[in-house]
Amino acid sequence: DTEVTQTPKHLVMGMTNKKSLKCEQHMGHRAMYWYKQKAKKPPELMFVYSYEKLSINESVPSRFSPECPNSSLLNLHLHALQPEDSALYLCASSQVGEGGANTEAFFGQGTRLTVV
Amino acid sequence: AQSVTQLDSQVPVFEEAPVELRCNYSSSVSVYLFWYVQYPNQGLQLLLKYLSGSTLVESINGFEAEFNKSQTSFHLRKPSVHISDTAEYFCAVSKGTNAGKSTFGDGTTLTVKP
Numbered sequence: 001d002t003e004v005t006q007t008p009k010h011l012v013m014g015m016t017n018k019k020s021l022k023c024e025q026h027m028g029h030r031a032m033y034w035y036k037q038k039a040k041k042p043p044e045l046m047f048v049y050s051y052e053k054l055s056i057n058e059s060v061p062s063r064f065s066p067e068c069p070n071s072s073l074l075n076l077h078l079h080a081l082q083p084e085d086s087a088l089y090l091c092a093s094s095q096v097g098e099g100g101a102n103t104e105a106f107f108g109q110g111t112r113l114t115v116v
Numbered sequence: 117a118q119s120v121t122q123l124d125s126q127v128p129v130f131e132e133a134p135v136e137l138r139c140n141y142s143s144s145v146s147v148y149l150f151w152y153v154q155y156p157n158q159g160l161q162l163l164l165k166y167l168s169g170s171t172l173v174e175s176i177n178g179f180e181a182e183f184n185k186s187q188t189s190f191h192l193r194k195p196s197v198h199i200s201d202t203a204e205y206f207c208a209v210s211k212g213t214n215a216g217k218s219t220f221g222d223g224t225t226l227t228v229k230p
Binding site: 006040103104106 | 167218
């Protein structure tokens with residue numbers, strides 16, 4: 001199984017809603033990532049979890065709250081989002097090698113989020 | 117800090133023609149290079165990667181890329197494209213072999229016409 005599964009595939013939410021994006025992998029990877037991708041733009045790294053601990057937060061607003069409940073799951077909790085947060089949210093995972101090295105990141109299909 | 121420049125934002129070609137997607141990078145340290153493909157409404161798939169060794173790397177679907185350290189380039193080529201190769205292609209660079217924390221170029225839209 002070399003899949004990273006993201007749910008839901010599409011999400012429409014109001015600016016006052018609270019919702020969560022979910023990501024799951026069963027490859028035994030101990031590093032997981034959230035990326036944000038706007039249309040016609042490259043992915044931008046948001047968060048990195050290594051061994052279930054948050055290791056990188058790329059100055060993401062607090063209305064995005066990541067959570068890694070176990071080594072297979074990664075959530076992104078959303079609250080009070082703005083229309084400009086509409087984007088494709090990608091989850092990825094990778095092995096963690098010596099010195100933090102990993103040579104391939106596996107991406108999910110993404111959640112297309114629309115904030116209205 | 118490292119950066120990636122994809123020199124062409126859009127590349128239209130006819131089916132069975134050769135194609136080259138250009139990628140240049142800058143970094144003050146040794147880097148590792150990746151090409152990803154993204155089909156419409158899908159996630160990213162790793163196409164190929166250069167970590168060390170032979171400077172020419174190949175993918176299973178006919179793409180190849182050559183690492184040129186002196187020109188700081190990692191151009192992607194395919195001798196004969198198919199309609200199904202129509203997609204967005206991203207070049208990415210990482211410091212150390214950390215593919216999950218790569219810096220991406222702005223992407224090149226490859227459109228293959230019949």
